[in-house]
Amino acid sequence: MAPSSPAPDDLLFAFVEGRLLIREVDGEPSVPAAGLAPGLFQSDASLIRVATVDGRGVWAGAVDPAAELGAELTPVGLRSLFGRLPDHLMAAAGRSSQLVDWYLGHAFCGRCGTPTVVSPSETARVCPSCGALHFPRVTPAVIMVVERDDQLLLAHSARFPTSFYSALAGFVEPGETLEQAVAREVMEEVGIELADLRYFGSQSWPFPSQLMVGFFASYKAGEIRLQEDEITDARWFSPNDLPELPGPFSIARRLIEDFLNRQTA
Ligand SMILES: [Zn+2]
Structure with missing residues (x-):
């Protein structure tokens, strides 16, 4: 049976208002x-209990923002840890963050309002009144690079914090396939x-x-026509004339690099 509390050398991913304590x-x-x-x-x-990494248990939890952290621990935004923590620990941190978000977000049943309890057998919170199961939710989104001869289409979104250009992206809507979502978003x-x-x-x-x-x-067809409340600019770029690109740990950057590698191959 899985242990119900951490051993002293298990890893602890503790979050204060969404920031990881390191x-x-x-x-x-x-x-x-x-x-x-x-x-x-x-x-x-x-x-x-989140996972096992390097033979050690991994635990996650939300810390009361008023709690005394001690001088040893500092809250840090997850994004800033890309490239600073090893990939497998970043993956565990991402999973921990999502499970903590789920745990906090379903303390009450969304159907009937009753306080929920954690299921003993699966990663779910159960409503003792109406029986509804509340699972952690993963939201699918598509991200795509459009190619035209030796050029690729990149866009600057109104949501981007700096001036970089990236692949177009958007959430999958109910009833859509991934392929339909790509076609709809780009259109x-x-x-x-x-x-x-x-x-x-x-x-x-x-x-x-x-x-x-x-x-x-x-x-296939069409001229660039911007959806102006979402996209501030979109252009065809050549490999020798690229704008500022997204960070190296994003799938957007991997898509762009893959395209560029094929142009020089
Ligand atoms: Zn309920």
């Missing part, structure tokens, strides 16, 4: 062992019709809980 020694971040953070949680009952955002859709790969993106599904597509 230890930082000489600028190097690490995830604390449960035994190094006594008293962070009022009881072990609110801790979620809505830039007015381009696609042909020849190819799956590239996917990435869990825990901000807060997307699964990004990446595609390449070929240009």
Whole structure:
């Protein structure tokens, strides 16, 4: 049977208002062992067993924002840890973040309002009144690079914090296939019709809980026409004339790099 509370050297992914508590020694971040953070949680009952990593249990939980953190621990935004924590710990951090978000978001049944309890047998919160099961939710989104000869279509979104250009992206709507979502998003955002859709790969993106599904597509018809409340600019770019690109840990960047590698091959 799975243990109900962490061993002292299990890893603890503790979040304060969405930020992960890390230890930082000489600028190097690490995830604390449960035994190094006594008293962070009022009881072990609110801790979620997430996974096993490197033979150690992984636990996640939300810390009361008023709790005393101690000098050892610093809250840090997950995005800023890309490239600073090893990939497998970033994956565990992303999973932890999403499970904590689910745990906090379903304390009450969305159907009848009764306080829920954690299922003993699966990752779900159960309503003791109406029986509804509330599972962690993953939201699918598509992200795509459109190719036209040796150029690719990149856009700047009104939501981007800086001036970079990236692949178009959007959420999958109820009843849609991934392929339909790609075609609809590209038509809505830039007015381009696609042909020849190819799956590239996917990435869990825990901000807060997307699964990004990446595609390449070929240009079929149309001229760029911006959906101006979403997209501030979109253009065809050549490999030798690229704008500022998204960060190296995103599937957007991997799509763009894959395209560029094929142009120089
Ligand atoms: Zn209920």
